[in-house]
Amino acid sequence: MKTFSRHVLSAAVTTIILGLGSAAHAAEDTIKIALAGPTTGPVAQYGDMQMMGAKMAVEQINAKGGVNGKKLEAVVMDDACEPKQAVAVANQIVNQKIKFVIGHLCSGSTQPASKLYEDEGIFMITPAATNPAITQQKYKMVFRTIGTDDQQGPTAGRYIANKVKPKKLAIIHDKQQYGEGIAKEVDKTVKAAGITPVLFEGINKGQTDFSALITKMKKDGVDFVYYGGYHPELGLLLRQSREQGFDAKYMGPEGVGNKDISAIAGPASEGLLVTLPADFSADPANAELVKAFKAKNEDPTGPFVMPAYAGVQIIADSIKATKTEDAVKIADYVRKNSFQTPIGKVAFKENGDLKEFEFVVFNWHADATKTPVK
Amino acid sequence: MSGFSFLEFLQQIINGLTLGSIYALIAIGYTMVYGIIGMINFAHGEIYMIGAYVGLMVITGLGLFGVHSITAILLVTLAISILVTGSYGWTVERLAYRPLRGSPRLVPLISAIGVSIFLQNYVQIGQGARDVSMQPVLTGGWRFGPEGGFQVYVSYMQVLIAVITVAFMSGLTLFIGRSRMGRACRACSEDRGMANLLGIDTDRVIALTFVLGAALAAVAGVLVSMYYGLVNPFIGFIAGLKAFTAAVLGGIGSIPGAMLGGVVLGLAESFASAYLQTEYKDVVAFALLILVLLVRPTGLLGRPDVEKV
Secondary structure, three states, X not given: OHHHHHHHHHHHHHHHXXXXXXXXXXXXXXXXXXXXXXXXXXXXXXHHHHHHHHHHHHXXXXXXXXXXXXXXXXXXXXXXXXXXXXXXXXHHHHXXXXXXXXXXXXXXXXXXXXXXXXXXXXXXXXXXXXXXXXXXXXXXXEEEOOOXXXXXXXXXXXXXXXXXXXXXXXXXXXXXXXXXXXXXXXXXXXXXXXXXXXXXEEOOOOOOOOHHHHHHHHHOOOOEEEEEOOHHHHHHHHHHHHHHOOOOEEEEOHHHOOOHHHHHHHHHHOOOEXXXXXXXXXXXXXXXXXXXXXXXXXXXXXXXXXXXXXXXXXXXXXXXXXXXXXXXXXXXXXXHOEEEEOOXXXXXXXXXXXXXXXXXXXXXXXXXXXXXXX | OOOOOHHHHHHHHHHHHHHHHHHHHHHHHHHHHHHHHOOOOOOHHHHHHHHHHHHHHHHHHHHHOXXXXXXXXXXXXXXXXXXXXXXXXXXXXXXXXHHHOOOOOHHHHHHHHHHHHHHHHHHHHHHOOOOEEOOOOOOOEEEEOOOOOOOEEEEHHHHHHHHHHHHHHHHHHHHHHHOHHHHHHHHHHHOHHHHHHOXXXXXXXXXXXXXXXXXXXXXXXXXXXXXXXEEOOOHHHHHHHHHHHHHHHHOOOOHHHHXXXXXXXXXXXXXXXXXXXXXHHHHHHHHHHHHHHHHOOOOOOOOOOOOOO
């Protein structure tokens, strides 16, 4: 008797839960877009840029009446830039039946998550992950509104070989998919130009003490260091290098270019070279948009703000044009058409990469501003 | 690698000693707790992280009030950090470990892991999950060596770390060796049941152990925030792991062992970075641990008769 009543009870509970579930589903009259990226953790600053840009796009599109009579709804999901958490986030997106994703941000977390999106037919567009491998998986649902490290690495490598011409070059990376990937691209480019780095080494993510490495580079007479990775480690490297009197010039990819590097390294961040996407906020065509960001007291100059905006806009434009929310059809449409966005007129290759994207070398300053290098 | 340079070798020793001092300060907390109650306090790394946060906040706060004297900054910061962190140590013991005393050894261990996760998330919610950074308060140092060639550089901060570490370690050694309370600690470490029978308030001794360990972790935390200037809620994990390794390497339960273990680990990492590759430094550090444990299962200075009941 007791077990019987328990069965009845659990059946009742299940019905209620299922009932609520379908009720919630029926009430859906928005188009949900998941914004997946780090809002916590050491690189959350970049997540801010991504969220800021995407939310602005959602707001502006909704203000103009939304898409096909429906409003867009941004759902922020935090992957903390951890591959494991990224997979959990991707599963949540699948379970919530969200069909569009802006993200992820870090290459290391984008790669494992992209497999789920491909399998589940979810349209993903990353505004920030630059590792080439992400679009080499022959996936149909994966796109990006940013360049790749096999464009960025050679840009940096050519700059080193043609402009800097260091006597002794060292290349350091953080052993992560993004950092090591780009370090290898730089290595390849400078070697092709006849420069052999005296040192090519990995450090640990989260490492704080670099004194031994700096001493070694100082002794070897290194005069130029390329660092593949993110800003927390490079900030400490810069700071400890200055402290030890090791005065080589440093260069890094877009993962080091945010104001926190100046907060960590202080005066040691002056003169750091960074490859970044061109500063879209300086483009006169974006003046209105920049004003909108400034009105909200937000900074539109971050490298991932405009690419994230563009991602949302591409999704909205495609839904409008195809009059469907079928992610697979949207992916087809995106592949075949071009879009006018704040990052310029964009069109995609078969693999989901942009047909054209340009990285520019910037000079970083101690007050966290940057100027393009001539 | 272009030949061997004595000056570089010297510089690497200095780098290693600085790193080792920090490891040693944290390692003491592990070893003291183990020595007395035979338990690994996995929350100790988080206690150190809290010490670093308090250090950074106090230093920044003092800067706002216009205090720029290094001695004043150091004394005030150390005092406040030790006070706050010590009370965390005491509370953790009181809430998470004391109620479990006498239960199987696995239980407090799991409780410790729980506390560790709790504290990490607690700080993350309170302070944000971002890196917090600070500009150095003490800069400059001495240079030795030929003009234009490789110069050995010893920063004032490195000297400060070494001096403070030695001072606190000697203080601790004196306290354990000479004071009444220290004697009670040693008695508990020998045989807690017997010590209790002889009228020692073992609960008080255990609480004291946690406070002392936390105080030294606070010192390490303050030094780290002054030296590296970068703190986030996750630094406790890696630092704790390294310090735990140092404690085991030196012989867990032995205070001089923890000091030696920390320094050996710091030097090993430094030399691995210098003469192999930076990516091998953890490989070398942990290989060294395995090697030492194979030859001397009780660690470098551990007593072979340590058999906890």
